[in-house]
Structure formats: structure tokens, C-alpha cells
Amino acid sequence: MNLSKKTFLYSAIITTIIVALMIGYFVLMLPSLYVAYMEDINHNSIKQVQERFLKDGSYKEISSRNPTATFTLKIPNAENKLLLFNGFGNIDITIDDPILKEAINKIRYYADNYEEIENIDTSEEEYFKNVFNYIKELVKIEDLPISIKASSNDNYLNFEELSYDVDVVNDNTIIFQQDVTDKINYYTNYVAFSNYKGDIVVTLLPVMTPQLNEIRPIILQSLPMITATAILIILIATIFFSRKIINPIEKLANHATFIKENSKLEIAPIEIEGKDEIAKLGETLNELYEELNKNFKELEEKNKFLKEQNIRQEVFLRASSHQLKTPIAASLLLLESMINEVGKYKNTKEYLPKVKEQLLSIKDIVDSILNLNEGTNGVNIDRVSVDEVIKSALEYHDINIKEKEISIDINLKDVTIDTDRNLIYKVVDNLISNAVNYTKCGEDIKIILNKDSLSIINYGGRISNDLLPHIFEPFVSSSSENRGHGLGLYIVAFYCKLLGLKIEINNIRNAVEAKLYLN
Known part of the structure; x- marks a missing residue:
């Protein structure tokens, strides 16, 4: 199986796993996350409504999750009034009844001393029940031109409390959350209570509680489209990126094959x-x-x-x-x-x-x-003084030079190069030996050394023009009378090549010049 097919197979497996995880997430986790998210939204909504009202004292800039059923009741600190606020308007209720005034004062007392609410006795509970019944009697209107008879459905009003929670927002505000159901729908009532600058502010926000079974069918209906779209996008992206990876690898492989051939x-x-x-x-x-x-x-x-x-x-x-x-x-x-x-x-x-x-x-x-x-x-490179090498070689041939009564003219500068000491000595020694051997008795040899070259000139000698191109070949000699065996210049050329130096032999006026280039 080539790399393209492997990549496609692995991509298909990964796509299947990803889609399975997506389906599991949408079906199992998303509904519960949505419910938790909506609960946070509703809780933040009642909190923002309460905070905004405490700041502005009105509903002009307030929006809530349920604007028609959201209202705020304010009991002023030093007035016998009830102020009711809603997004549609305000209601100002003045209390003249002494019983209701006393009830409002008790509410103010417990608002200031809320820790006593836990220890309230039965007499106080009975008192507030009586006040509530008293209010019900007051609101009965008589002598109307019509007769109204109302009745209630006991089954419909059969609510069951599911949970109850208290959130202390700060030192002045508490939010009560109550979840109830009527066996068909689920509701959440939020009540925010604040004691702000002596005023008692109570805000009510009722909302419908979202349920998992309401969201899951919508998700299940959307899954085929979501799955197909996800698979298509993943496969297209995988094919595209796999080609981006495979093409350079194939290019490298073809390049390597071409180099191999x-x-x-x-x-x-x-x-x-x-x-x-x-x-x-x-x-x-x-x-x-x-x-x-x-x-x-x-x-x-x-x-x-x-x-x-x-x-x-x-x-x-x-x-x-x-x-x-x-x-x-x-x-x-x-x-x-x-x-x-x-x-x-x-x-x-x-x-x-x-x-x-x-x-x-x-x-x-x-x-x-x-x-x-x-x-x-092998060649061992070292710093070598060429003028010292020349002096040493001349000393070695001193007997032959004196025997032939040869005059040596030396013009040497201090020159140091990087080369092999033994090999450069043999080059210089053979050049001097060759000059001495091919110089007639009583003639001159001139040696000139500068930073670029070494010249050895033996006067009175000459090399045949036919012989000159072959002068560095073995056993080539310009004189049959001389003892030389024609190996000297061959050895010089051989060592010069090892050292990377250049040697030239030329005829000049009434002399032969051997020139060794040092760089």
C-alpha cells in the first residue's frame, strides 16, 4: 500500500472517530451544557436587573429574560408606601391602614435583622398569615353592577418544588432560586432581595426552565446534515493536506532515484x-x-x-x-x-x-x-627557512665546488614558507647538484632568492632545444661526458608536484636557469 492510500485510510479512520465524538457530544453533552448555560443566563439576568434598579431606581434602562412578568417591589425606608416597577410602568401605593403599616414596619425590622428570621416563632408566622388574609378581605369589591363567581382547578395548581437555592451576592443582596414543575412544564422563580440605604427592594423574575428532551430532538434532526458536512470537509481537507505532504516526499524520492542513476x-x-x-x-x-x-x-x-x-x-x-x-x-x-x-x-x-x-x-x-x-x-608541513636550506645544500657540495674551482654568487633574502623540510631540501640539493655537475671548471653559478622564487643559474652550459621539453623525464642528460644519470631533475619535478610548487628549466644567454616558484 503506497503512502497516498495509507494516508487516505488513516484519514478515514480519524474522520470516523471525530464524527462519532461529535455525535456523542451533540447528543449527550450539548443539551445539558445548554441547560446549564441558560440557568446561568437567567441567574445573571435577575442579578443585573436588581443591580441596575438599585443604581437607577427605574426600569428605563433595564431588560430581562421575561420583561412582561418581571417586576420590582420597593418599600421606602421612612414612608408608608409600596412602589411597584415594571417595564410597562410604575404603581405608587400609599398605605393608610394601621394594620398594614405595622406589617410594613415588621418587614423593615426583619430586613435589618435578617439573622433572626431563622429563629422566628410561631406567633410571628401566625401574625403574617393573618395580615395576608386581612389584605385579601380588603381587596374584595362590593356593590359592582355585575356578579362574578370564580373557582380554581386543584389539579392545575398542583405544583411540586424540585430544588431551592440561595445565592448571597454581597452584603446587601440575596437571590433565591426555586425550581418547580406542574408535571408538564418546568419553571424557575428568581427572587432578588436587597436592603439598600434603608429601602427594601424585591425583584421577581419567573422563567420557563429548558429541558434536555426539548433540545435533543432538534439536535437529532440536524445530525445527518452536520455529519455529512463534517465528513465532507474533513475528507477534502485531508486529501488536500496529504497531497501537500506526499508531493514533496515523492519529489525527494524521484530526485534520489535520479541521482542514483x-x-x-x-x-x-x-x-x-x-x-x-x-x-x-x-x-x-x-x-x-x-x-x-x-x-x-x-x-x-x-x-x-x-x-x-x-x-x-x-x-x-x-x-x-x-x-x-x-x-x-x-x-x-x-x-x-x-x-x-x-x-x-x-x-x-x-x-x-x-x-x-x-x-x-x-x-x-x-x-x-x-x-x-x-x-x-607523505608530506609533513612546517615553517621552513629557504635561505637556510640553500646554505646547508651548498655546504654539502662544497668539496665538488672547490675541486672544479666554481665561483658561487649568492644573493639571498630571508624567506620562510610552509612546506615539507626534507622534500624542499632534496629539491634544492638536486638543483645545486645538477648545476655543479653541468658547470665546467672555473665557471660561475649564481643563486638568487626572493619571496616569490629561487633561481639557480650555471654559466657556460646549454641544453639542446630538442632535449629541453623532456628535461624532467628520467635518465635524460644533456652531456654524455658527465657522470649524471638523468634522475636529478626528474626527482625535482616529482617532489615539486608533491609540494605544489612549480619548476622551470630554461636556456638564457650563455647559461641555463633553473627557477623554482615558491607560491
């Missing part, structure tokens, strides 16, 4: 939009491919260098083997002639030194080969 690793970096984890992965892969490409090129360069080294060593060994045949054959011939006492070779004292010369020639060739192989063991 491309042996040169010369690939343009992949571009992934955004700054998320996939974009970071793309950046990391680009860095990886760049590093691989760099390493690949380095390996190619090393392989090329090793291949060149192998060719050089093969040529060098073959040439060395060929060159060694001459002194070995000469030595054997001399020795065999002396052993057999053939002609002039009976004089061993004269010809043994010649054998020695041939053996020394063989030794020089072998030493050169060994020195060349040592150069492949």
Missing part, C-alpha cells in the same frame, strides 16, 4: 517550498549530495594522481633496470678480464678503481630510486 553526481539542488521538516530534509539531502559530489571529485582526482604515479613508477623502474645494465655489464666485464688476466687488465691497480666507479654509479642509481619512493610516504 547518475554516476557523475552533478545534480542541481532540489527545491522544496516551506520551512517544515520535509523542507529541512530536502536541504539536508542537498548538502549530502553536495558533499558526495565533492568527495567523488576528490576520489577522481586521487585516482587520477595514483594512476599517474603508477605510470611514472612503471616507466621509472623500467628505465632504471635498463640504466643499471650498463654499469653492471661494465663491472662484470672488468672483473672477468682481471680474473683471467687478459692483456692490459692484468694491471689490477689501474682498473679496480674503474670497477669501483661503476659500482658507485650503481649505488647512486639505487639511492635515487629509494629516495624517490620515500617521497610517496
Whole structure:
């Protein structure tokens, strides 16, 4: 199963779970949350009505959950009045009856001393019942031109109290909440009582209590549309975002496959939009491919260098083997002639030194080969004073220079470079040795050192124009009379390549110049 199908399957499972949770929430939790919310609204409504009335003393700026049935009764502190307020108007009732005045005074007393209400005796309860009956008698109107007879339905007035709660808002205000039912409907009566600046303020707010069975059918009717819409939106969003995720991953996979099939690793970096984890992965892969490409090129360069080294060593060994045949054959011939006492070779004292010369020639060739192989063991970079190296090499060749009565003209500046001390010495030593060997007796050698280059000029010498392009090849010599075996400049070129230096050999006026560039 590919990533797209997996993503779609996981999205379908998640969608099913989410829709199931939504249905459970709408059916089981939302109705009860709605009922609790409406109870809070109604409770805050009676609280706001009471607070607003205490502040303004009227209903001009007051709105409530049930404006037609909400009213406030105010009993002034020092007046025998009852003030009734509603959103439709006000009623001012003046009390002249002494019994009612006394009842109002008792209400004021208990309002100021509400803690005594819990300990009220039966006589006080009886008193207020009598006052209530007295008021009922007062409101009977006689001598009307019509006759009215009223009766009540006992079943309809059969209310059952469900709960009762008291909320102390502050030191002056208390809210009473009573939940009742008539077996059909549910009601909540809120009564706010305040003793504000000596005035007694009572506000009544009756409301219908919302029920769960009233809300749940509406939700159930809406569930099919809600479910279908939710599934559609979730699936569309999932498909969209899954493609946003999968497309960059497919792009990375195709890019990796393309690089796998491309042996040169010369690939343009992949571009992934955004700054998320996939974009970071793309950046990391680009860095990886760049590093691989760099390493690949380095390996190619090393392989090329090793291949060149192998060719050089093969040529060098073959040439060395060929060159060694001459002194070995000469030595054997001399020795065999002396052993057999053939002609002039009976004089061993004269010809043994010649054998020695041939053996020394063989030794020089072998030493050169060994020195060349040592150069492949590695380069140790250090701070090297080039002028000191030149002085040391000149001291080493001092005997040969004096024997040939060569004049040395030195012009050296203090020059220090980062290089391998042993290898740079061998380069300088071979250049000086080559200059001494190919300078005739009594001629001059000039050595010039500055910060950019070292020049060694041997006067009186010249290299054939045909030989000059091959001067750095092994066993190339410009003079058959000289003892050199043509390895000196080859070794110089070899070490210069290891050190990253440039060497040039050129004919100048009546001289040959070897120039070593130091940077």
C-alpha cells in the first residue's frame, strides 16, 4: 500500500472517530451544557436587573429574560408606601391602614435583622398569615353592577418544588432560586432581595426552565446534515493536506532515484517550498549530495594522481633496470678480464678503481630510486627557512665546488614558507647538484632568492632545444661526458608536484636557469 492510500485510510479512520465524538457530544453533552448555560443566563439576568434598579431606581434602562412578568417591589425606608416597577410602568401605593403599616414596619425590622428570621416563632408566622388574609378581605369589591363567581382547578395548581437555592451576592443582596414543575412544564422563580440605604427592594423574575428532551430532538434532526458536512470537509481537507505532504516526499524520492542513476553526481539542488521538516530534509539531502559530489571529485582526482604515479613508477623502474645494465655489464666485464688476466687488465691497480666507479654509479642509481619512493610516504608541513636550506645544500657540495674551482654568487633574502623540510631540501640539493655537475671548471653559478622564487643559474652550459621539453623525464642528460644519470631533475619535478610548487628549466644567454616558484 503506497503512502497516498495509507494516508487516505488513516484519514478515514480519524474522520470516523471525530464524527462519532461529535455525535456523542451533540447528543449527550450539548443539551445539558445548554441547560446549564441558560440557568446561568437567567441567574445573571435577575442579578443585573436588581443591580441596575438599585443604581437607577427605574426600569428605563433595564431588560430581562421575561420583561412582561418581571417586576420590582420597593418599600421606602421612612414612608408608608409600596412602589411597584415594571417595564410597562410604575404603581405608587400609599398605605393608610394601621394594620398594614405595622406589617410594613415588621418587614423593615426583619430586613435589618435578617439573622433572626431563622429563629422566628410561631406567633410571628401566625401574625403574617393573618395580615395576608386581612389584605385579601380588603381587596374584595362590593356593590359592582355585575356578579362574578370564580373557582380554581386543584389539579392545575398542583405544583411540586424540585430544588431551592440561595445565592448571597454581597452584603446587601440575596437571590433565591426555586425550581418547580406542574408535571408538564418546568419553571424557575428568581427572587432578588436587597436592603439598600434603608429601602427594601424585591425583584421577581419567573422563567420557563429548558429541558434536555426539548433540545435533543432538534439536535437529532440536524445530525445527518452536520455529519455529512463534517465528513465532507474533513475528507477534502485531508486529501488536500496529504497531497501537500506526499508531493514533496515523492519529489525527494524521484530526485534520489535520479541521482542514483547518475554516476557523475552533478545534480542541481532540489527545491522544496516551506520551512517544515520535509523542507529541512530536502536541504539536508542537498548538502549530502553536495558533499558526495565533492568527495567523488576528490576520489577522481586521487585516482587520477595514483594512476599517474603508477605510470611514472612503471616507466621509472623500467628505465632504471635498463640504466643499471650498463654499469653492471661494465663491472662484470672488468672483473672477468682481471680474473683471467687478459692483456692490459692484468694491471689490477689501474682498473679496480674503474670497477669501483661503476659500482658507485650503481649505488647512486639505487639511492635515487629509494629516495624517490620515500617521497610517496607523505608530506609533513612546517615553517621552513629557504635561505637556510640553500646554505646547508651548498655546504654539502662544497668539496665538488672547490675541486672544479666554481665561483658561487649568492644573493639571498630571508624567506620562510610552509612546506615539507626534507622534500624542499632534496629539491634544492638536486638543483645545486645538477648545476655543479653541468658547470665546467672555473665557471660561475649564481643563486638568487626572493619571496616569490629561487633561481639557480650555471654559466657556460646549454641544453639542446630538442632535449629541453623532456628535461624532467628520467635518465635524460644533456652531456654524455658527465657522470649524471638523468634522475636529478626528474626527482625535482616529482617532489615539486608533491609540494605544489612549480619548476622551470630554461636556456638564457650563455647559461641555463633553473627557477623554482615558491607560491
